[in-house]
Amino acid sequence: MRRLTAILLLSVFLFSNTPVHELVKIGAFIEHFQEHRAIDANITLLEFLQIHYFSGNIQDEDYARDLQLPFKVLDFSVSGIVFTIPPTAPLVLTTAPISVKKQIAPCDQSLLPFSHLSDIWQPPKYC
Numbered sequence: 001m002r003r004l005t006a007i008l009l010l011s012v013f014l015f016s017n018t019p020v021h022e023l024v025k026i027g028a029f030i031e032h033f034q035e036h037r038a039i040d041a042n043i044t045l046l047e048f049l050q051i052h053y054f055s056g057n058i059q060d061e062d063y064a065r066d067l068q069l070p071f072k073v074l075d076f077s078v079s080g081i082v083f084t085i086p087p088t089a090p091l092v093l094t095t096a097p098i099s100v101k102k103q104i105a106p107c108d109q110s111l112l113p114f115s116h117l118s119d120i121w122q123p124p125k126y127c
Contacts, residue, residue: 013081025070032065 014020036043
């Protein structure tokens with residue numbers, strides 16, 4: 001029963017969120033290939049694929065029929081699905097340790113050379 005449910009859910013996902021639903025149009029592909037074979041008996045499957053998929057968007061007399069082929073017009077929307085796994089253990093929040101500020105003694109500015117004091121980038125005022 002689980003396997004059948006998994007296959008069903010995977011099928012629903014693939015057909016609704018990916019272009020796999022275009023494979024339903026395989027029948028139209030076969031019929032259109034047979035129509036081309038009726039017109040030109042020497043056309044191969046590779047030539048048919050070349051004409052319809054690798055020659056650009058050719059608008060000939062059967063253009064409307066060409067648009068019914070699979071993967072010619074992709075019209076699907078993607079919706080995001082997020083699966084979350086609930087945590088097995090409860091989340092424990094702890095408080096951050098309290099930091100103690102230390103008093104820093106100021107440096108004697110008279111010991112610094114005068115050239116550094118006139119520069120834009122001055123040394124720190126406290127050591």
